[in-house]
Amino acid sequence: MAEKRSNEVDGAFVEEGSVAGGSFVPVLRVPAVPGLFSEEGGATVLGNKCLACGTPYFPKAAECHNPRCGESRMADCAFGGKGVIWSYSVADFPPPPPHKFDKPFKSYVIGVIDMDNGLRMVGQMVDPLEHVRVGAQVELVVDTLYHEEGKAYTSWKFKLV
Amino acid sequence: MREVSVLGVGVHRFGKTGDEVVGTKSVTELCRHAVQMALKDAGVSWGQIEAVAAASSRFSGGKGWGLNGNDVVEDIGSTGIPVYNLSAGCAAGGNAFNVGYSLVAGGIHDMVLVVGGEVMPKGMIQTSGVEEATDPEFLRQRCVGMPGPSFWATLARRRMFDHGTTEEQYARVTVKARKCSVGNPHARFQKEISVADVLASPYVSNPLRLFEICPVSNGAAAVVICSAAKARQFTGKPVTVATSTVATIDFTDALPRGLAGPVPTGPSFHTEAKAAVMRAFERAAIGPRDISFTELQDNTCYYELAFPEEWGLCEPGEAQALLDSGQTTPVGRMPINPSGGFVSFGEATTAMGVWQIAELTWQLRGQAGARQVPDAKVGLAQTNGLGGNATAAILKR
Ligand SMILES: [Zn+2]
Numbered sequence: 001m002a003e004k005r006s007n008e009v010d011g012a013f014v015e016e017g018s019v020a021g022g023s024f025v026p027v028l029r030v031p032a033v034p035g036l037f038s039e040e041g042g043a044t045v046l047g048n049k050c051l052a053c054g055t056p057y058f059p060k061a062a063e064c065h066n067p068r069c070g071e072s073r074m075a076d077c078a079f080g081g082k083g084v085i086w087s088y089s090v091a092d093f094p095p096p097p098p099h100k101f102d103k104p105f106k107s108y109v110i111g112v113i114d115m116d117n118g119l120r121m122v123g124q125m126v127d128p129l130e131h132v133r134v135g136a137q138v139e140l141v142v143d144t145l146y147h148e149e150g151k152a153y154t155s156w157k158f159k160l161v
Numbered sequence: 162m163r164e165v166s167v168l169g170v171g172v173h174r175f176g177k178t179g180d181e182v183v184g185t186k187s188v189t190e191l192c193r194h195a196v197q198m199a200l201k202d203a204g205v206s207w208g209q210i211e212a213v214a215a216a217s218s219r220f221s222g223g224k225g226w227g228l229n230g231n232d233v234v235e236d237i238g239s240t241g242i243p244v245y246n247l248s249a250g251c252a253a254g255g256n257a258f259n260v261g262y263s264l265v266a267g268g269i270h271d272m273v274l275v276v277g278g279e280v281m282p283k284g285m286i287q288t289s290g291v292e293e294a295t296d297p298e299f300l301r302q303r304c305v306g307m308p309g310p311s312f313w314a315t316l317a318r319r320r321m322f323d324h325g326t327t328e329e330q331y332a333r334v335t336v337k338a339r340k341c342s343v344g345n346p347h348a349r350f351q352k353e354i355s356v357a358d359v360l361a362s363p364y365v366s367n368p369l370r371l372f373e374i375c376p377v378s379n380g381a382a383a384v385v386i387c388s389a390a391k392a393r394q395f396t397g398k399p400v401t402v403a404t405s406t407v408a409t410i411d412f413t414d415a416l417p418r419g420l421a422g423p424v425p426t427g428p429s430f431h432t433e434a435k436a437a438v439m440r441a442f443e444r445a446a447i448g449p450r451d452i453s454f455t456e457l458q459d460n461t462c463y464y465e466l467a468f469p470e471e472w473g474l475c476e477p478g479e480a481q482a483l484l485d486s487g488q489t490t491p492v493g494r495m496p497i498n499p500s501g502g503f504v505s506f507g508e509a510t511t512a513m514g515v516w517q518i519a520e521l522t523w524q525l526r527g528q529a530g531a532r533q534v535p536d537a538k539v540g541l542a543q544t545n546g547l548g549g550n551a552t553a554a555i556l557k558r
């Protein structure tokens with residue numbers, strides 16, 4: 001399979017396919033798990049927030065889990081934007097199922113990001129290890145995780161700003 | 162509350178399925194060995210055991226792998242005694258010890274056996290069995306893809322940022338651990354390795370390398386505990402359980418265990434482990450600086466540096482200097498894992514918390530051979546388990 005890159009200019013739901021004879025082949029972009037994140041109006045993950053104590057949740061929590069919170073008042077909330085790298089690690093070997101990846105396996109960085117929106121989030125980094133530093137600024141993006149049956153399956157990731 | 166003593170301890174040496182140590186032995190066979198050794202060490206017969214607290218990784222309905230205390234009792238001889246099967250991930254051994262301790266301290270039973278053992282399944286452990294969007298572990302693996310060690314690697318990387326710890330210092334923790342294991346008859350690995358050996362091993366999750374992460378092992382451990390009054394009938398020098406505690410994670414915990422949590426307001430790391438250890442200090446009226454040596458859960462070398470600081474055994478950021486100057490060895494001023502630790506034993510999940518009690522007991526009796534901490538008076542043990550579990554125990558002579 002030819003090298004594929006996500007098309008950030010179009011942003012939306014197609015990615016640049018293999019260039020056969022110079023023609024552009026759109027590839028359908030599908031979320032790896034539906035309902036968790038969105039690309040419309042900028043990348044966001046879909047969680048919620050307790051209006052009583054301000055605790056943010058991703059994925060959504062049915063009730064607030066804060067034991068110091070007097071009441072649980074949950075409201076849906078889309079979290080996106082920027083943050084800083086708290087720390088990171090590398091998947092030097094493929095994780096076990098249910099993880100899916102394009103073969104041959106290529107190691108990737110996993111960032112733990114303190115977002116301006118109040119979440120400390122885990123996600124793959126788009127950038128290679130050499131460029132990743134603790135404290136560096138990143139933004140939430142939606143990017144391809146793996147390909148299957150001609151479709152590009154996406155997830156939220158982080159990208160150095 | 163009655164005072165509780167450790168009367169006898171036993172361990173089946175740790176190994177890997179198919180090797181010369183554990184071969185194809187079942188978990189029941191491994192436990193039989195450990196239990197018989199503990200009974201002999203205690204000088205009591207099977208018929209004198211009034212209850213069993215077992216560390217179990219068996220799921221309901223017989224699924225999964227691992228120990229079920231009822232199998233051990235049936236194997237050695239069904240005497241009709243109560244059997245408690247405790248499940249707490251890798252902290253199960255510590256939990257079982259806590260329940261055994263509580264039964265004796267509370268006056269319910271005089272003589273209790275605590276046992277843990279494991280024959281680990283082959284290959285990588287799958288933490289999630291279901292493909293459901295409601296299962297956080299499924300989401301973590303499908304949407305991010307985090308190999309088990311990546312959690313530890315994240316912490317190790319952050320420590321490098323916070324305290325300037327180097328990859329060579331992480332390697333030296335393993336070198337120290339493996340040096341301790343030489344001559345420990347129960348360790349799976351009993352050979353020294355060099356810093357160069359460790360640094361030549363491949364990254365499992367950068368910055369952590371293969372030799373810096375404990376593998377899975379098969380093994381078993383058992384301890385016989387009883388009331389102090391009862392112990393005096395058997396020995397003039399029993400080892401005393403100063404306390405045993407269990408704790409779970411706090412909402413404020415800062416570590417990235419799921420997909421996301423609130424950005425923490427402070428450095429609240431490993432809240433379950435810290436709570437268990439702090440409760441132990443408080444209940445035993447023993448301070449961190451009174452501890453002669455510590456057996457802590459070093460799934461990776463990072464913990465030998467991080468935990469002593471988080472519990473006040475030394476100052477934040479100080480552990481690597483203590484390592485460099487040899488103070489964490491059995492003859493140093495802050496001995497950490499004189500047994501060789503998980504890195505030298507490999508992890509036989511449910512055996513670990515019980516095995517630590519056996520190690521503490523040998524040290525406090527002065528029977529630890531080459532790994533003996535000189536004049537060991539007070540020992541601290543700690544385990545951590547999936548699901549936010551942790552245990553601690555303090556033993557003294
Ligand atoms: Zn709340």
